[in-house]
Amino acid sequence: xxxxxxxxxxxxxxxxxxxxxxxxxxxxxxxxxxxxxxxxxxxxxxxxxxxxxxxxxxxxxxxxxxxxxxxxxxxxxxxxxxxxxxxxxxxxxxxxxxxxxxxxxxxxxxxxxxxxxxxxxxxxxxxxxxxxxxxxxxxxxxxxxxxxxxxxxxxxxxxxxxxxxxxxxxxxxxxxxxxxxxxxxxxxxxxxxxxxxxxxxxxxxxxxxxxxxxxxxxxxxxxxxxxxxxxxxxxxxxxxxxxxxxxxxxxxxxxxxxxxxxxxxxxxxxxxxxxxxxxxxxxxxxxxxxxxxxxxxxxxxxxxxxxxxxxxxxxxxxxxxxxxxxxxxxxxxxxxxxxxxxxxxxxxxxxxxxxxxxxxxxxxxxxxxxxxxxxxxxxxxxxxxxxxxxxxxxxxxxxxxxxxxxxxxxxxxxxxxxxxxxxxxxxxxxxxxxxxxxxxxxxxxxxxxxxxxxxxxxxxxxxxxxxxxxxxxxxxxxxxxxxxxxxxxxxxxxxxxxxxxxxxxxxxxxxxxxxxxxxxxxxxxxxxxxxxxxxxxxxxxxxxxxxxxxxxxxxxxxxxxxxxxxxxxxxxxxxxxxxxxxxxxxxxxxxxxxxxxxxxxxxxxxxxxxxxxxxxxxxxxxxxxxxxxxxxxxxxxxxxxxxxxxxxxxxxxxxxxxxxxxxxxxxxxxxxxxxxxxxxxxxxxxxxxxxxxxxxxxxxxxxxxxxxxxxxxxxxxxxxxxxxxxxxxxxxxxxxxxxxxxxxxxxxxxxxxxxxxxxxxxxxxxxxxxxxxxxxxxxxxxxxxxxxxxxxxxxxxxxxxxxxxxxxxxxxxxxxxxxxxxxxxxxxxxxxxxxxxxxxxxxxxxxxxxxxxxxxxxxxxxxxxxxxxxxxxxxxxxxx
Ligand SMILES: Nc1ncnc2c1ncn2[C@@H]1O[C@H](COP(=O)(O)OP(=O)(O)OP(=O)(O)O)[C@@H](O)[C@H]1O
Ligand SMILES: [Zn+2]
Numbered sequence: 079x080x081x082x083x084x085x086x087x088x089x090x091x092x093x094x095x096x097x098x099x100x101x102x103x104x105x106x107x108x109x110x111x112x113x114x115x116x117x118x119x120x121x122x123x124x125x126x127x128x129x130x131x132x133x134x135x136x137x138x139x140x141x142x143x144x145x146x147x148x149x150x151x152x153x154x155x156x157x158x159x160x161x162x163x164x165x166x167x168x169x170x171x172x173x174x175x176x177x178x179x180x181x182x183x184x185x186x187x188x189x190x191x192x193x194x195x196x197x198x199x200x201x202x203x204x205x206x207x208x209x210x211x212x213x214x215x216x217x218x219x220x221x222x223x224x225x226x227x228x229x230x231x232x233x234x235x236x237x238x239x240x241x242x243x244x245x246x247x248x249x250x251x252x253x254x255x256x257x258x259x260x261x262x263x264x265x266x267x268x269x270x271x272x273x274x275x276x277x278x279x280x281x282x283x284x285x286x287x288x289x290x291x292x293x294x295x296x297x298x299x300x301x302x303x304x305x306x307x308x309x310x311x312x313x314x315x316x317x318x319x320x321x322x323x324x325x326x327x328x329x330x331x332x333x334x335x336x337x338x339x340x341x342x343x344x345x346x347x348x349x350x351x352x353x354x355x356x357x358x359x360x361x362x363x364x365x366x367x368x369x370x371x372x373x374x375x376x377x378x379x380x381x382x383x384x385x386x387x388x389x390x391x392x393x394x395x396x397x398x399x400x401x402x403x404x405x406x407x408x409x410x411x412x413x414x415x416x417x418x419x420x421x422x423x424x425x426x427x428x429x430x431x432x433x434x435x436x437x438x439x440x441x442x443x444x445x446x447x448x449x450x451x452x453x454x455x456x457x458x459x460x461x462x463x464x465x466x467x468x469x470x471x472x473x474x475x476x477x478x479x480x481x482x483x484x485x486x487x488x489x490x491x492x493x494x495x496x497x498x499x500x501x502x503x504x505x506x507x508x509x510x511x512x513x514x515x516x517x518x519x520x521x522x523x524x525x526x527x528x529x530x531x532x533x534x535x536x537x538x539x540x541x542x543x544x545x546x547x548x549x550x551x552x553x554x555x556x557x558x559x560x561x562x563x564x565x566x567x568x569x570x571x572x573x574x575x576x577x578x579x580x581x582x583x584x585x586x587x588x589x590x591x592x593x594x595x596x597x598x599x600x601x602x603x604x605x606x607x608x609x610x611x612x613x614x615x616x617x618x619x620x621x622x623x624x625x626x627x628x629x630x631x632x633x634x635x636x637x638x639x640x641x642x643x644x645x646x647x648x649x650x651x652x653x654x655x656x657x658x659x660x661x662x663x664x665x666x667x668x669x670x671x672x673x674x675x676x677x678x679x680x681x682x683x684x685x686x687x688x689x690x691x692x693x694x695x696x697x698x699x700x701x702x703x704x705x706x707x708x709x710x711x712x713x714x715x716x717x718x719x720x721x722x723x724x725x726x727x728x729x730x731x732x733x734x735x736x737x738x739x740x741x742x743x744x745x746x747x748x749x750x751x752x753x754x755x756x757x758x759x760x761x762x763x764x765x766x767x768x769x770x771x772x773x774x775x776x777x778x779x780x781x782x783x784x785x786x787x788x789x790x791x792x793x794x795x796x797x798x799x800x801x802x803x804x805x806x807x808x809x810x811x812x813x814x815x816x817x818x819x820x821x822x823x824x825x826x827x828x829x830x831x832x833x834x835x836x837x838x839x840x841x842x843x844x845x846x847x848x849x850x851x852x853x854x855x856x857x858x859x860x861x862x863x864x865x866x867x868x869x870x871x872x873x874x875x876x877x878x879x880x881x882x883x884x885x886x887x888x889x890x891x892x893x894x895x896x897x898x899x900x901x902x903x904x905x906x907x908x909x910x911x912x913x914x915x916x917x918x919x920x921x922x923x924x925x926x927x928x929x930x931x932x933x934x935x936x937x938x939x940x941x942x943x944x945x946x947x948x949x950x951x952x953x954x955x956x957x958x
Pocket of ligand 1: 409410411412415438439440441442443444445446570571595596772773774775811815
C-alpha cells in the first residue's frame with residue numbers, strides 16, 4: 079500500500095503539500111527535503127497516511143528524510159498548529175520560525191542538460207557552430223563545452239562546471255534562459271556543529287634550544303594557560319611577524335600539540351557552554367590586545383602573565399561598577415518577595431497549567447523572584463524559560479543568569495549566527511541547558527521537562543513579531559505553558575490591559591508586590607506645564623527652568639541624572655517656511671530625520687547624507703532649497719536626543735554626559751560599556767530615548783527628567799495613552815533605586831491628561847480603571863478582539879482597487895458580529911515603496927473574527943489577490 083505524507087513548507091500558502099513516501103518512512107515532526115516548483119525545500123512532516131490524494135497532478139516523492147525521530151516534540155507541534163490557526167498564518171512559516179536550523183542545510187545550485195540543449199549539441203556536432211548569436215565565438219565554444227560536459231545527464235555544481243569549462247554564472251544563466259539547461263536548487267544536510275583546532279602546550283617536554291620565533295609562540299601559549307585556538311594564535315603570529323610555519327615546526331618537535339575540540343560559542347563576554355566564569359572567558363577574549371606585545375620574546379611570558387591578571391581585574395571592575403552591587407540572586411528575599419515566590423512554588427508543586435500575573439512596581443525586586451522560582455524548577459528536576467524584551471538592552475539580566483546558573487544556561491537572541499543558534503537549539507533539545515534566557519522566539523526553545531515560563535516586562539511591544547507569523551510572544555508563552563502543563567508568570571510594573579483583564583476574570587492568578595525593596599520610597603513626581611513656561615519666558619525651550627535648576631543641583635550633590643528625550647536624531651522634521659512642505663522619504667510617507675554629522679570615529683551620519691528615514695533607512699543630503707517651491711528657508715523642527723545632548727553640553731559644560739539611543743548603542747557591547755560607565759559614575763548625565771527606561775538598576779540616579787513624551791498622545795492609535803503611561807512609569811522607576819530618594823520632573827503640554835496624572839501618582843490601578851472604561855465604550859481590546867488587515871501593493875491603483883473589492887465584500891457579507899472599519903489609507907500610506915490601505919476588524923468573539931478573516935482570504939483568492947499582498951495582523955499592536 080502506498081504511503082503519503084503531508085508536509086508543511088515555508089511558503090505563504092495556507093495549506094500543506096502531499097508527497098509520496100520513498101523508502102524511509104518519516105515520522106511526524108521530522109524534517110524532509112522535497113521538490114517544490116523547481117526547488118528543493120525543507121519542510122516538516124505533519125501527517126503520514128494512506129489516503130491517495132484525489133487531485134489530478136502528479137504526486138512527487140520525498141527526496142530525503144533528515145531526522146529519524148521527531149525533531150519537534152509533540153507539544154511544539156501542537157503549539158505550531160495553534161499559532162497557524164489563531165494568527166491565520168501558514169503552518170509552514172510558523173514551523174520555519176520554530177526551527178532555527180537553516181544552518182544545517184546548505185543550499186547551492188546545480189545545472190542539468192535539457193532537451194533543447196541536447197538538440198543544440200547534436201546539431202552543432204553535425205553543422206558546426208554556425209548558429210547566429212550575440213555571443214563571441216569563444217563564448218559559444220564555451221557553451222558547447224558545458225553541454226558536452228553535461229551530456230551524460232547528471233547534474234553538476236556550478237563550481238565543477240566552472241573549473242571544467244571556464245563558464246561563469248552569467249553564461250550558465252543565459253543557457254538556462256534559452257532552455258538549454260535547467261537549474262536546480264539543491265539543499266543538502268550539513269553538520270552545524272563544527273570542530274576547531276586548539277594548540278596545547280606540551281607540559282613535560284624539556285626545553286631544547288629554540289629560536290626567537292619559536293620562543294615567542296611558546297610564551298604566547300604559556301601566557302594564556304597553555305591552550306589557545308589555533309585561529310587566534312595564527313592571527314597574533316601574523317601581527318607579530320612570526321611565520322606560520324614555525325607553529326608546524328613546534329608541533330613536529332612535539333613541543334605543541336593540536337587537538338580538535340567542539341567549537342565553543344562566545345556571546346559578548348559570556349561563555350555559553352562549558353565555561354563557569356564570565357570573568358575568565360572575558361579575559362581569554364582579550365588575547366588579541368595582548369598579542370601586540372609579541373615583540374620582545376625574552377620577558378614575554380612574565381609580561382603576558384601580568385597582562386592576563388590585569389585584564390581579568392579590569393573586567394571585574396568593569397562588570398561590577400564602583401561599589402559592587404549584589405546580584406539579584408544573592409539577596410535574601412523580603413516578605414513580599416517570599417509570598418510571590420510561595421504562590422509560584424506551590425503552583426509548580428501542584429503541577430499542571432497555572433498562569434500568573436506578577437504585578438510588581440518598579441524596584442520591587444521582581445528579578446530576584448524570577449531567579450528563586452527558576453531555582454525551584456531546577457530543584458524539582460524541571461527546566462525553566464525566561465523571556466526578556468531585548469537581551470542587548472538589559473545585559474545585566476543575562477550576565478546574572480550565567481553567574482547564577484553557569485553551564486545550565488543557554489542564551490537565545492538575535493545576535494547569534496545561524497550556526498550558534500542551531501548549536502544552542504540542540505543543547506536545549508538534548509536537555510543540557512535547562513535554563514534558557516531569550517527574546518521573543520525563544521518561546522519555541524525545545525525545552526525538556528519544561529516546568530516554568532517567565533515573561534519579564536510582559537507589556538513590552540517587542541514581544542509582538544511584526545512579520546509572518548505575527549504572533550505575540552507573551553500570549554504564545556501562555557499557550558505553550560498550557561500544552562506543557564507548566565506554570566507561567568507574566569511580570570511587569572505596568573501590565574498590559576489584556577493581561578490585567580485576564581487576571582480580573584480569574585484566568586490568571588494575580589500576585590502583587592506593591593512596595594519597593596528595603597522600604598525605599600517611590601520618587602516624587604512633579605509636572606512642569608510647558609504652556610505656562612512658554613507664557614512666562616516667551617520662548618519655546620527644550621529644557622524648562624525648573625529642570626535645569628534641578629539638574630544642576632543634582633549634579634552638584636554628586637548624584638546622577640537621566641533625561642528622556644524620546645526621539646532619535648537631531649531634528650525630527652525639516653519644514654519649508656514658505657510653502658509648508660515637509661521633506662519626506664522617497665520610499666515612505668514619513669518625514670525624514672535630520673542627523674547632524676559628527677566628526678571622529680563615531681560619525682554615524684555620513685557627510686552629505688544627513689537626512690535619514692527611520693522606517694526604511696534611506697539617506698539623502700539636506701537639500702539647499704525646498705524641493706517644491708525652491709525657497710531657501712528650511713526650518714528644522716522637533717528636538718531629538720542628539721540635539722538634546724548638544725544643548726546639555728552647552729548648559730552644563732562640566733557634566734560628564736552620555737547618550738543612549740539606537741545611534742550610539744548598536745550592539746550589546748555598546749550597551750554594556752555605557753552601563754558600566756554609568757554604574758562607575760563616569761557618566762553623571764545621561765540623555766536618551768526609551769532605551770533608558772528599560773529595567774536598568776543604577777543606584778546613583780536621583781533625578782529623572784522627561785522631555786516631550788506626550789507627543790505620542792496624539793498618535794492615531796488606541797493604545798497611545800497606555801504607551802505614554804507605561805513609558806512615564808518605567809522611566810520614573812529609574813529614579814531613587816539606591817539609598818537616596820528620587821525625583822522625577824515631567825515636562826508636558828497635557829498636564830491634565832489622565833495618563834500623565836495617574837503616572838505622576840504612581841497609580842497603575844487608577845489608570846487601568848479609567849482606560850478600561852474608554853476601551854469598553856470604544857469596543858477596543860480587551861473588550862473586543864481585533865485584527866488589522868493591510869492591502870498592499872507597489873502599484874497605487876492595485877492597492878486601492880483591491881481595498882475596494884474587499885470593502886464591497888465586507889459590506890455584502892453583512893457581518894453582524896464583526897465591525898469593519900475601512901478601507902482607509904493606513905496611517906503610513908506608503909512604506910518601503912509599498913502602498914497600503916487597511917481595514918480594522920473588531921469582534922466580540924475570537925471564533926467569529928477568525929472565520930471572517932478566513933472567508934475574506936478565500937474570497938481574495940478568487941479575485942486574484944495574492945496572499946502576499948494581504949497582511950493579516952491578529953491582535954495587532956501597532957496600527958500604523
Ligand atoms: N530582598 C531584597 N533586599 C534588598 N535589595 C533587593 C532585594 N531584592 C532585590 N533587591 C535589589 O533591588 C533592586 C531592584 O530589583 P529589580 O531590578 O529586580 O526590580 P524590578 O522589580 O525588576 O524593577 P523594574 O520593574 O524597575 O525593573 C536591585 O538592585 C536588586 O538587587
Ligand atoms: Zn523610508
